[in-house]
Amino acid sequence: MKDVITLKDIAVSFDGETILDGLDLSIHDGEFVTLLGPSGCGKTTTLRIIGGFITPDRGDVFFGDQRVNNVPPHKRQVNTIFQRYALFPHLNVYENVAFGMRVQKKKKAEIAETVEKMLALVNLKGFEKRAVSTLSGGQQQRVAIARALANNPKVLLLDEPLAALDLKLRKDMQVELKNIQKSLGITFVYVTHDQEEALSMSDTVVVMDGGRIQQIGTPTDIYNEPQNAFVADFIGESNILDGVMREDYKVEFFGKEFRCVDFGFEKDEPVDVVVRPEDIDIVEPEKGDLIGRVTNITFKGVHYEIIVDVKGFKWMIQTTDFHAVDSVIGIMIDPQEIQVMKKSEYSGLYGDYSSFSEEFDGLADPEAENGAAQ
Amino acid sequence: MKTLSRIYNVIIFGLLYFPIIMVIVFSFNSARYTPMEWKDFSLQWYEKLFQNEEILNALSVTLQVALISTLAATVIGTLAAIGIHAMNRKLRRVMLTINNFPMVNPEVVSGVAFMLLFVALAAVLPVFKPGFFTLCIAHVTFCTPYVVLQIMPKLRQTDGRLYEAALDLGCTPLQAFFKVTIPEILPGILTGALMAFTMSLDDFAISYFTAGSSAQTLSVTIYSMVKRPVTPEIYALSTLLFGTVFVLLLLANIGQVRDISRRSKRARR
Ligand SMILES: Nc1ncnc2c1ncn2[C@@H]1O[C@H](COP(=O)(O)OP(=O)(O)OP(=O)(O)O)[C@@H](O)[C@H]1O
Ligand SMILES: [Mg+2]
Numbered sequence: 001m002k003d004v005i006t007l008k009d010i011a012v013s014f015d016g017e018t019i020l021d022g023l024d025l026s027i028h029d030g031e032f033v034t035l036l037g038p039s040g041c042g043k044t045t046t047l048r049i050i051g052g053f054i055t056p057d058r059g060d061v062f063f064g065d066q067r068v069n070n071v072p073p074h075k076r077q078v079n080t081i082f083q084r085y086a087l088f089p090h091l092n093v094y095e096n097v098a099f100g101m102r103v104q105k106k107k108k109a110e111i112a113e114t115v116e117k118m119l120a121l122v123n124l125k126g127f128e129k130r131a132v133s134t135l136s137g138g139q140q141q142r143v144a145i146a147r148a149l150a151n152n153p154k155v156l157l158l159d160e161p162l163a164a165l166d167l168k169l170r171k172d173m174q175v176e177l178k179n180i181q182k183s184l185g186i187t188f189v190y191v192t193h194d195q196e197e198a199l200s201m202s203d204t205v206v207v208m209d210g211g212r213i214q215q216i217g218t219p220t221d222i223y224n225e226p227q228n229a230f231v232a233d234f235i236g237e238s239n240i241l242d243g244v245m246r247e248d249y250k251v252e253f254f255g256k257e258f259r260c261v262d263f264g265f266e267k268d269e270p271v272d273v274v275v276r277p278e279d280i281d282i283v284e285p286e287k288g289d290l291i292g293r294v295t296n297i298t299f300k301g302v303h304y305e306i307i308v309d310v311k312g313f314k315w316m317i318q319t320t321d322f323h324a325v326d327s328v329i330g331i332m333i334d335p336q337e338i339q340v341m342k343k344s345e346y347s348g349l350y351g352d353y354s355s356f357s358e359e360f361d362g363l364a365d366p367e368a369e370n371g372a373a374q
Numbered sequence: 375m376k377t378l379s380r381i382y383n384v385i386i387f388g389l390l391y392f393p394i395i396m397v398i399v400f401s402f403n404s405a406r407y408t409p410m411e412w413k414d415f416s417l418q419w420y421e422k423l424f425q426n427e428e429i430l431n432a433l434s435v436t437l438q439v440a441l442i443s444t445l446a447a448t449v450i451g452t453l454a455a456i457g458i459h460a461m462n463r464k465l466r467r468v469m470l471t472i473n474n475f476p477m478v479n480p481e482v483v484s485g486v487a488f489m490l491l492f493v494a495l496a497a498v499l500p501v502f503k504p505g506f507f508t509l510c511i512a513h514v515t516f517c518t519p520y521v522v523l524q525i526m527p528k529l530r531q532t533d534g535r536l537y538e539a540a541l542d543l544g545c546t547p548l549q550a551f552f553k554v555t556i557p558e559i560l561p562g563i564l565t566g567a568l569m570a571f572t573m574s575l576d577d578f579a580i581s582y583f584t585a586g587s588s589a590q591t592l593s594v595t596i597y598s599m600v601k602r603p604v605t606p607e608i609y610a611l612s613t614l615l616f617g618t619v620f621v622l623l624l625l626a627n628i629g630q631v632r633d634i635s636r637r638s639k640r641a642r643r
Contacts, residue, residue, distance in 0.1 A: 053538055073541040074550075080542045086535035090557040100543035103553075151543060 002029045003064070004155055004187050005050060010059035012045055012211075019045050021211040023059070027155075027189060028204075032181055034190045036198040037208035038234070043191040044083060046208075047157045050189065052076045079148040083159040085140050087132040093119070093143055094128040100151035118146035121180065138169045145180070155187040162197070174201055195235050199223065207231050228341055232274040233350035239280075239315050240351020243273040243340070251340055254290055254311060258333065262340035272341045274351070277305070277318040279337035288330020294323045307353050314353040394616060401609035419610040429611060432595040435506065439581075439591060440574040443513035448567040450514065451521025456555070458522070459529040470526070473519045485583030488512045492584060504586025512584040513574045520573055521566035528562030561633040568626040572619050 003026045010023040020042045027033050035043045048054045049061060052073035061068050068076065079100075087096050095102075097118055101111045119125055122142035132140060141161060148156055161177070162170045178201050181188045192198055198205050199219040207214045207222060207230075215227045226232035229240050243253035248263035253273050265271060285291050292310035306323055308315045310331065323329060404416035423429055458469045476484060488508070495502035502508060536558065540550035556563070578593040585594055592615060599608055 051538075051542060053541075072547075073538070074544050074546055078542075080539070082535045082539060084533070084535065086533060086539040088536060088539070088554060088557075090560075099540075099553075103544045103549060147543070 003027065003062075004029045005189070006060075006062040007046075007049070008060045008062070010046075010049060010056045010061070012042075012049065012054060012056050019211050020049075020056070023211075023213060025206060025213065025216070027187060030185050030187055032178070032188045032190065032201060032203045033206060034192060034198040034202040034204070035206050035208055036192060036195060036234075037214075038193055041208045042211045043193070043208060044159055047080065047159055047189065047191055050155075051078060051080050051157055077153060078155040078157055079151050079153040080157040081144045081148050081159065081161050083163070085144040087140055087143055087147070089131075089133055091132070092128065093124065093130050093132060093135070096132060096143055097146045097150050099147060114150050115146075118150045121149070122146045122176075137164050138173065141165065141173065145177070149180070149184070149186075153186065155189060156181075158188060158190045160191050160193070163192075163194075170197075177201070199235070207234060209234070225339055226274060226341065228344035229272050229274075229346040229348075229350050230344070232272075232339070232341070233346075237277045237316055237318075238351050239275045239277065239353070241273045241275070241313065242348070243271050245269045245271050245340060249335075251338065254313075256289060258289065258338055259335040260338040260340055261336050262338070265340070265342075270343055272343060272347050272351075274339040274341060275315075275333055275337060277316040278303075279333070280315070280317045281332040281334075282317065282319055282321065282323065283330040283332050285328050285330040288332055290331040292329060292331060294325050294327050294329060297323060297325060316353045397609045398613045398616070400606060401613045403606060406606070419606045422605075422607050423610045423614075426607065429592070429595060429607075432590050432592045435509075435589050436575060436591045436593075439506070439509050439513055439589075440571050442510050443517050443574045444567050444571040446510075446514045447517035447521050447570045448563060451518045451566055451570070452525055452559075452563055454518065455522045455525035455529060455559075459526065473522050476516055477519050477523075481577070481579035482583075484516065485512075485580040488515075488580060489583040504584055504588075506589040508584045508586070509581060509589055509591070512580050513577065516577070516580060517570035517573050520569040521563075524566035524569060525559055525562040528559040532558045561629060565626045565629050568622055568629070572622045572626070575615065575622075576619055 005025075005027040007023050007025040010020055011018070012020040023042075023046065025046075035046055037043055045054060049056055052068070052071060052075075055069060063071075063077065088099065091099065094115055097115045098111050101114060106114075115128070116125075119127065122145050124139065124142050124146065127135070127139065127143075132143060135143065141164075144161070158177075162173050165173060174197060177188075180186075190198075190201065199222070202219055204216065205219055205222045206216050209230050215222060215231045217225070222231065222235055226235065226238070232238040232240055241253045243251050245262075245265040245268065246252050246257060247267060248265075249260055251258055251260045251262070251271065251273060290310050292308035292315065294306050295309050295314065296307040298305045300318075303318045303320050304322060306317050306319060308317055308329065308331070315331070317331070399412075401419055402415050402417070403412055404418060405411055405413040454473075458466055458473070461469060489504070492502045492504055492508045496504070532555070536554050537550050540554040541547065545553060576593075577591070578597065581591045582594050582597065585591060590598070592611065596608055596611055596615075599605075
């Protein structure tokens with residue numbers, strides 16, 4: 001497939017602080033690419049480089065084959081939906097959507113036709129004369145989408161467009177955005193720090209942290225085959241264990257050898273081992289590969305989440321059966337559920353649930369709450 | 375306690391406004407000379423006023439200077455405010471202090487300073503001989519800080535992303551400036567212009583030192599008329615001047631209050 005945008009070895013720093021560090025990224029035509037990462041990891045900065053609002057200190061930006069490092073924003077064939085919409089408060093809905101076409105001096109009839117089409121697309125018919133300040137968050141969001149799409153961009157950049165919306169509306173808008181992207185065939189570069197949103201909407205997910213790309217892949221690749229402890233921990237829940245690769249298809253942890261499907265490591269190479277909480281089978285203690293004691297159980301609706309102490313390491317396991325606190329259980333893991341990763345700077349930082357407490361859930365998404373309060 | 379503070383207020387405002395009220399009242403008196411003594415209501419001093427060449431001339435100079443200096447100060451002040459806004463915090467504070475200084479500097483000092491400057495310049499460039507031109511320059515100079523001061527808070531409230539959004543939608547930087555930045559700060563520009571106009575009408579000290587004999591403003595004319603036997607004509611003139619400035623300031627305030635309430639309404643959504 002053709003690449004519409006290529007970033008090559010991009011580096012940016014503000015006030016001597018490195019924000020992006022050697023970013024390489026290719027975006028295919030018609031693709032839905034998501035930049036996913038914690039707050040402050042450089043997602044917005046990456047979008048602003050593509051939009052032309054920041055010139056990188058190092059590296060090149062290509063649109064197709066053309067190097068565009070020095071092309072100003074208004075000459076770039078991309079449009080942005082900003083983190084806080086940035087609708088023009090002195091213009092009504094119609095004029096906001098028409099803005100780009102007015103700048104291009106399009107004919108009046110053509111403008112009217114496009115605005116009508118765009119407002120229909122985002123379900124805002126009849127809102128033409130409204131002041132944007134009288135709209136709800138979700139409606140402002142739609143105006144921002146219509147305004148960007150009215151310019152007929154090749155690539156649409158979206159910076160956490162749904163962060164300020166409540167959960168229900170966010171889910172609806174996710175579906176709508178995905179439909180718009182498919183029906184118009186536009187390339188979307190979408191920024192979010194919500195992993196669920198990233199997995200459900202994207203063709204390709206780019207996981208970022210600390211100004212660097214940690215992994216690029218399809219949602220299933222990212223989830224099933226994380227490349228380091230950061231990705232494993234950031235996407236879903238993971239138990240991450242210290243292990244040693246004894247030979248191809250054989251990894252040892254907790255002093256026990258397990259069969260696995262990974263190969264190509266050095267003999268006796270130290271590795272990180274990921275096991276997802278939903279991939280662990282609970283059996284009778286005597287039948288298990290490992291034996292542990294339940295220290296905590298939480299009802300989550302579809303399943304229970306239990307914390308199991310195995311020789312001092314706390315595992316998280318998801319199960320549909322109830323297991324009382326202090327009961328002893330056996331753990332079994334299928335070879336294909338074991339993901340072996342090279343050691344990285346993130347090794348040992350994540351993946352142990354010994355500090356587990358339910359309050360953590362409440363802290364999980366501070367950005368979304370901030371947004372909603374706006 | 376409450377009544378006490380009320381009485382206090384009445385006394386203060388009485389002291390402040392009593393002389394002005396006296397001037398207004400006696401501008402409608404038909405008696406000619408001081409000591410002041412009320413005779414009949416009459417508009418004769420206003421009639422006389424508008425037949426007085428000297429005063430009409432001064433009025434026209436005043437209005438021209440006010441219009442020209444308002445226009446220039448508004449443009450310069452708007453650009454300056456945008457420039458200052460884009461600076462980093464330290465530099466911005468320095469620039470704002472420099473901007474505010476002329477407003478607190480004693481006007482007589484500014485006036486004398488302008489006079490010296492123009493005299494020195496006139497030796498080389500004859501245009502700087504005290505007159506209409508120097509008057510305009512001086513007025514632009516002391517009006518501009520007021521414009522800057524009115525626009526700065528507007529810029530601070532404006533979302534910087536709006537300008538970027540305009541660029542994103544295809545505007546050149548200049549188009550984005552006129553289509554987005556200016557409309558956003560327009561209330562500030564208008565109150566700034568109104569303030570500048572008022573200050574220009576209002577000014578005496580600086581005009582006195584920079585006008586020369588060829589172009590006298592109203593306030594300077596009033597001053598020179600006072601040296602001769604005072605006629606109630608001056609009361610009439612003062613009343614008109616006071617009324618105009620009062621109305622202008624009122625307009626500026628109303629504009630500000632409206633803008634604030636609109637902003638807070640917007641913020642509440
Ligand atoms: N103009 C700037 N000047 C100085 N530092 C900046 C500037 N813009 C961004 N930064 C810093 O760069 C880092 C990355 O910012 P960026 O906005 O790209 O993060 P992000 O991934 O979009 O985060 P979020 O999810 O919170 O929006 C942050 O530490 C931020 O403080
Ligand atoms: Mg951001």
